Amino acid sequence: MRSAPADPTTRERIRDAAVLRFARDGFSASIRTIATDAGVSPALVIHHFGSKDELHAECDAKVLDEIRATKNETIDELASGQSILHRFAAADEYAPMLAYVLRSLQDGGPVGRVFIEQMIEDAVGYTKHGVEAGLIKPSLDEPARARYLVLSALGMLMLELNLDPPKDPADLGGIVREFMTTSYFPMIELYTQGVFTTRRMLDDYMLYVPDPPKNPATEPPVT
Structure with a gap:
């Protein structure tokens, strides 16, 4: 992983091997396969993590930490006027993180849901960072925007x-x-230039939200 030390410990090496294996094969990948990737025995994997579920949880934490750090670094670079083209050149570096996220999404269930919800919570934090840095426009509902993005x-x-x-x-x-x-x-164009030339739709919606118009087919007549 990107921020791993030059000489990782055995525990870190197992965790990083698991992230890559889970990203490639999904969370059905066996302890034995992960051990082989890390160059250790299956017993050593269990010694360090206790169970596959615990290993999965530590992989989740590592990937979330990597994403959070990368997003904040990118915001700082943009806010200081630096180019972020090097991020595009580093696709291979970020690919395991992205694939791991997709596996979590595909896997679903309580663990996958918690992982995605944590991603959304983290997004609230780094979009707030972007607002404070003057890079991102503030939202009327920051958590809702982060969730949507x-x-x-x-x-x-x-x-x-x-x-x-x-x-x-x-x-x-x-x-x-x-x-x-x-x-x-198209994604960058949409984020930087928007779509509509007017905010009329937003203004109309904000008027609608506190007092939505009645549906004559379902609302009783006013007496």
């Missing part, structure tokens, strides 16, 4: 992969590069 981005990527499955699912870097090629330009 996370779920829409993940949903778009899931649809792209389902509509055009990669020839080699193990080529995580290739998957991310293809996604960047097809989606990053």
Whole structure:
């Protein structure tokens, strides 16, 4: 992983091998396979983590920490006027994180749900960072915006992969590069320039929210 020390401990090496294996094969990957990837015995994996569930939880924490750090670093770079083109050149570096997130989304269940909800909570934090840095416009509802951005981005990527499955699912870097090629330009344009030339729709909606118009088909007549 990106922020791992130059000489990782055995526990870190096992965790990082598990992140990559889970990203490639999903969470059904066996302890034995992860141990082989890390160059250790299955017994040593259990010694360090106790169970596969505990290993999974530590992988979740590591990936979330990586995403949070990367987002905040990118905001700082943009706010200081730096180019972030090097981020696009590092697709292979970030691919395991993105693939791991997609596996969590596909896996669903309580663990996957908690993972995605934590991503959304973290997004509230780094969008707030962007607002404070003068890079992101404030929202009338920051948590709702963060939720929408996370779920829409993940949903778009899931649809792209389902509509055009990669020839080699193990080529995580290739998957991310293809996604960047097809989606990053419209996404960045949308984020930076918006869509509508007027805020009339938002103003109309804000008038609607506290006092929505009645539906004559369902509301009783006023006497």
